[in-house]
Amino acid sequence: DTAVSQTPKYLVTQMGNDKSIKCEQNLGHDTMYWYKQDSKKFLKIMFSYNNKELIINETVPNRFSPKSPDKAHLNLHINSLELGDSAVYFCASSQGQGHLQETQYFGPGTRLLVL
Amino acid sequence: SQQGEEDPQALSIQEGENATMNCSYKTSINNLQWYRQNSGRGLVHLILIRSNEREKHSGRLRVTLDTSKKSSSLLITASRAADTASYFCATAVWGAQKLVFGQGTRLTINP
Numbered sequence: 001d002t003a004v005s006q007t008p009k010y011l012v013t014q015m016g017n018d019k020s021i022k023c024e025q026n027l028g029h030d031t032m033y034w035y036k037q038d039s040k041k042f043l044k045i046m047f048s049y050n051n052k053e054l055i056i057n058e059t060v061p062n063r064f065s066p067k068s069p070d071k072a073h074l075n076l077h078i079n080s081l082e083l084g085d086s087a088v089y090f091c092a093s094s095q096g097q098g099h100l101q102e103t104q105y106f107g108p109g110t111r112l113l114v115l
Numbered sequence: 116s117q118q119g120e121e122d123p124q125a126l127s128i129q130e131g132e133n134a135t136m137n138c139s140y141k142t143s144i145n146n147l148q149w150y151r152q153n154s155g156r157g158l159v160h161l162i163l164i165r166s167n168e169r170e171k172h173s174g175r176l177r178v179t180l181d182t183s184k185k186s187s188s189l190l191i192t193a194s195r196a197a198d199t200a201s202y203f204c205a206t207a208v209w210g211a212q213k214l215v216f217g218q219g220t221r222l223t224i225n226p
Contacts, residue, residue: 033213041152041218042218043203045213048213056213090157092158103160106150106157108157109155109157
């Protein structure tokens with residue numbers, strides 16, 4: 001009965017490959033997020049979706065494309081992976097529309113290593 | 116520099132002692148939240164304090180907010196080995212529709 005789940009947990013791949021990370025939440029939340037945590041533990045938001053609609057798109061390379069098939073899922077596809085994409089990617093969700101910045105519930109993270 | 120900055124970056128204390136972490140921010144906020152991250156895990160929400168609140172308690176946690184100084188502190192009393200983790204403050208900036216996280220304080224509780 002995991003609240004926010006991500007797959008895979010670990011992802012090791014070669015530069016130039018395309019990969020996807022999946023996220024699902026069973027909390028009934030309306031808003032979902034993708035964050036990137038670098039090696040210095042700095043956590044930065046990448047995208048947020050509310051009811052399948054894109055709300056936030058930070059200055060992220062367009063090689064990163066989020067897709068929300070329904071409000072319980074937010075997947076992240078990354079094209080042409082680069083060494084600098086190596087990081088831990090976290091999915092999160094929250095109730096409401098996101099504009100009140102409610103409590104967020106995080107998934108366990110996907111550790112991406114690009115070789 | 117970041118919206119939320121924690122201080123100190125690392126803290127090591129003996130079990131049973133109190134741990135205090137501070138967070139400073141720059142712009143007006145709707146609320147400020149504290150999260151804990153155990154090694155290799157996701158972030159877990161600890162406490163949310165709104166801009167019109169000054170202090171909040173949850174178990175062994177005490178959070179204060181001083182909007183005039185744009186700062187917050189997290190106090191963990193009677194620390195336990197299980198409290199070893201990184202602690203992040205996150206600010207909910209008015210109109211920004213997102214939380215902005217600091218780099219965290221890495222807390223180590225020595226048995």
